Amino acid sequence: MPRYRLIFTSVRGETVPETIDFTAPDPGQALQFAQWxxxxxxxxxxxRKLFTLSRSGNNDEVWIISGNQGRTRQESRPTEREFSDRVLAGETTPEGLPVAAAPEAMRQWKE
Known part of the structure; x- marks a missing residue:
């Protein structure tokens, strides 16, 4: 299974661990670690940086997935802006999961 690393940023002087390493079939598990x-x-x-997770909205209820530096996207994959628009619009996958939380949605940012 692939190994992933999360790098947390400091916000308003809070102290956070620098990194968390984890093994998972895809980077979707990053959402679980990033929630707190x-x-x-x-x-x-x-x-290689895959993407950045951040939150937006009145109560940080909307996940924003951005990034994907240094890779060539295939025409069939949405652009970063299109993906963010899908997240902000609250779209769901055929399984009923929010696009932002669906592992297959995040997999588009992998090689």
């Missing part, structure tokens, strides 16, 4: 952190969280595999 109020600031942006970078998701890495080996030496």
């Amino acid at each position: 952190h109020s600031g942006p969280t970078e998701v890495w595999t080996e030496d």
